[in-house]
Amino acid sequence: MTRLARHLSFCVALCGVLLLTGCAPDRSEQTADSGQRPAQAGLNQATAELRSRQLDELDYQLSIELNDRGEPFSGTIGINFTLTPQGQPLTIDFTGGAVSRVTANGSELAFDYNGWFISLDEAQLVAGANQLEIDYSHPYSSDGAGLYYFTDPADGRVYTYSDLEPYDANRIMPLFDQPDLKAPFALTVTAPAHWEVISNQRESAIEQLGHQRRWLFPAGRQQSSYVFALHAGEYAQVELEPYRAGDLEIPLRLFSRQSLRDHLPVAEWQQITHHGFAFFNDFFGIDYPFGKYDQLAVPDFNSGAMENIGAVTFNDSYCCLPGERSLSEQSFFKNAVLHELAHMWFGNLVTLAWWDDLWLNESFAEIAGYFALEALADSDAAREQLRTDFLWQRKTWGYRDDDYITSHPIRGELTHTDGVRSAIDGITYAKGGAVLRQLRAKLGDDTFIAAIRAYIAQHSYANSRYDDLLAAFTAAAGEPLDDWSQSWMKTIGVNRVSADSQCSDGQISHFSLHQSSGSNSELLRSHHLDIALYSRGDDGQLREQRHRTVLSGASVAIDELIGASCPLLVLPNATDIAFIKVNLDPARVAALPSLLAEIDSPLQRSLVWIALADSVIDGNSSAGDYIELALAQLPIERDLQLLTGITQTLGQIDSYLQRIAASDSQSAAGELLALLRERGRQLALAGINGQLAAAEPLAQRLWFDFYRGISDASQLTQMQGWLDSNAIGRRPLDQRERWLLLALLGQFGGEQIDAQIEAEAAADPSARGHRFYLRAKAASADNDHKLKAVSQVANPASSDSLANRRALLAGVRYAMFDGASNQQLVGLLVDRILSASDQLTAGVEEYAARALLPNSYTCTAQWSARISNRLAAYSRASPALINALKESRQNNQRCLVVKKGLDASS
Secondary structure: OEOOOOOOOOOOOHHHHOOOEOOOOOOOOOOHHHOOOOOOOOOEHHHHHHHHHHEEEEEEEEEEEOOOOOOOEEEEEEEEEEEOOOOOOEEEEOOOOEEEEEEEOOEEOOEEEOOOEEEEOHHHOOOEEEEEEEEEEEOOEOOOOEEEEEEOOOOOOEEEEEEOOOOOHHHOOOEOOOOOOOEOEEEEEEEEOOOEEEEOOOOOEEEEEOOEEEEEEOOOOOEOHHHOOEEEEOOEEEEEEEEEEOOEEEEEEEEEOHHHHHHOOHHHHHHHHHHHHHHHHHHHOOOOOOOOEEEEEEOOOOOOEEOOOOEEEEEHHHOOOOOOOOHHHHHHHHHHHHHHHHHOOEOOOEEEOOHHHHHHHHHHHHHHHHHHHHHHOOOHHHHHHHHHHHHHHHHHHHHHHHOOOOOOOOOOOOOEHHHHHHHOOOHHHHHHHHHHHHHHHHHOHHHHHHHHHHHHHHHOOEEEOHHHHHHHHHHHHOOOOHHHHHHHHOOOOOOEEEEEEEEEOOEEEEEEEEEEOOOOOOOOOEEEEEEEEEEEOOOOOEEEEEEEEEEEOOEEEOHHHOOOEOOOEEEEOOOOOOOOEEEOOHHHHOOHHHHHHHOOOHHHHHHHHHHHHHHHHOOOOOHHHHHHHHHHHHHHOOOHHHHHHHHHHHHHHHHHHHHHHHHOOOOOHHHHHHHHHHHHHHHHHHHHOOOOOOOOHHHHHHHHHHHHHOOOHHHHHHHHHHHHHOEEOOEEOOHHHHHHHHHHHHHOOOOOHHHHHHHHHHHOOOHHHHHHHHHHHHHHOOHHHHHHHHHHHHOOOOOOOHHHHHHHHHHHOOOOOOOHHHHHHHHHHHHHHHHOOOOOOHHHHHHHHHHHHHHOOOOOHHHHHHHHHHHHHOOOOOHHHHHHHHHHHHHHHHHHHHHHHHHHHO
8 A cells, every 4th residue: 555644444323333232241341361352442463463373264255335425334244264163252354233043053052242242152153164244334433544535526426446554354244354364255236336346356247126236256265354345336437558578468457536537637547447457467577466457536536545455546636637747746646656556466466464564565566666667768877766756755754753762673562453553654664665775775676576486386375474585585595584674674774874984195194984873772783885976077077986796794894996086976875875974074064065065966966866865864964054055056957856855954953943932932933034035035936937947847836835835924015916817837726736825825814714715616516626625724714713723623523534524624724833833833833733632543544653753843942841741640641642642752853953053153
């Protein structure tokens, strides 16, 4: 799956869903200590391991009836299995539904259902073959997980889709919802006659039943429950050209909402998908095994995409909405299509046995998608651009998360499904992908690919663990990889590298690399990396000398560079092979203003800029120096990924300065903030008008986003003028930009803002328009109403969609740090979330833990003390919220480091 955040489980109040039938005793008080499964949400690893011993030869026959009224759907599921008794009840996962009948081997059973799972005594079954049948009903989902129900406000059409990883298949049907109990699923769906129904297999028949149709889907090969697919509704369908290679033919279809059919990038989707099949069939050494391949753009999706076998879902906001897509949306879309296709092999054909090996799915799909994109590139420059994109968009995410106190190993320990969402982060995705890329460079292409092919061939249609993959790499390499595995897969923290070069008479007299550890680990690893040394020739042209080496331990002397020209700049890790941060030599940073534009490689320029930003956050250089250099270099920078990264870094520094100025009027932050905003807005306006080196429309949109990030109330007239003229620079505003401007006007107290927001909502009745409406309303609200909005979102009884609740929280974030009064709001907001922590639905909790709480801090010593107090008071809160508080405290400390650097340089 591809995402920054995923919804994983749904906590149900026991009194609201309890349905007990029969005379079996109530097990709601049982605990893990008794050896029996505790009556609570989610699945623990001990129960999963017990059921793996109890069950074998599993298959499902599901018959389900869907409706277009939003009422609970009903179904009957048959489950065949072989039982090996273990002296414990057999539990069947089913969260938040109603169970009316259970039969086993033709006899109706008394059973115990506690709202989370059905319990059967093993004595009610037989050792050996059993046939279980369960009649049930379940409400549609409003939070995106399970079977989500959506009515498109644009035309009133209804759409449903499933989203089940890691533990939400049991919100559609009773089953054994764990990845290692693979089984075939035969499916019959009765639905309104005007609906399309899509599942993992192509339908074998469709029967007309008056105002309904019955869709019959044959059982495929064994698959895990979390990649089961059931998508149904009034979807528009596009037939793509099938992928053909020799005797292989794979039918391809696209689906979307009817209202977005004209916005599907059909040609682009087909081209990327065809390339992906050609690449992965060869890369994995096994042709695509699942027959057909459907891709659906769906609304309100909780993440980026999900790899259901043969029926992949994508968040339609990344690909299929009106208006031109941003650079990040375009890049995300291409990678997501290939990422999810890679999952058909790595994740679906061969599946993790338990969620502690989540990285087996995600790290490989992450980097395999980029390998496929690199194969699609038609030049060295295009391939380097992809590596530049990976660095900015993904690898920096891994660096950030691995530098947190809440970091975890790539291959960590997870004992419960509720903990999986904490592992869906920059470590599991970006760091894992980067480390695999490093391993490919270490072993070489032939060895790396041979290991992957052997692993896939050996474990097809089955489950595996990390040790299985390590064994495949070890066999292919012909050498033990235990040290590599321990160093990279089972530890935390980002190392730093710096170069020490001394010169005499214009030549290097000493050269060494030095390694240091990060803030959360003392480990020093072994790194294969390239060093670039920049100097000028006699003709005045910039020259680059490159040297590859291995850095192990605290330092390594590189005598081969003695006698080389004294460098103006040294850049370790110049080809970005290693997962390591770079500390530039402060004495040579002074050469950058005249040097940066002459470095042709966008990857190497990127590495310099990222090192400069890290230096500010680590307290080794001043934010003011970064601002001066960035504002001087941005007008001549043509690479859009670099422009995006540098302007986003300036936005982060602006956020630091805003907090510092609000909490300490005597600091140097206020003056520097004013300078950044005045000169930055002038630069942004020039970019918006196409007057800078990068002048294409995509660059103009990028500059608009930068302008928004450093706006304040002094720009109300400018923003209102754009809205009134419905134009910005030389182009018309699109609907997204109109809403973003309205949110800013609301934040800064624009006149008649309520009337403008309501008028815009009437003009844009789309689902996306409604989310922007909620965001703008929350942004324009006073602090009391912002807190009321948080309470509304936190209410577990809310029937509003998770997407809408996220939009409200996004609006609350506006203006949180603009002045002392709003700094008080930050503390109240954190307390409001914590006070509701025991009743937050999983999706709301996840958004708060990912997007809201870590970015809530005031850049004061008092804030760190406050969070320490809250950590003590709410020690029983979920791991996600505890981690978010720790990250808030750490971000506060980072901001204080920036403040110290400002004060020292003023």
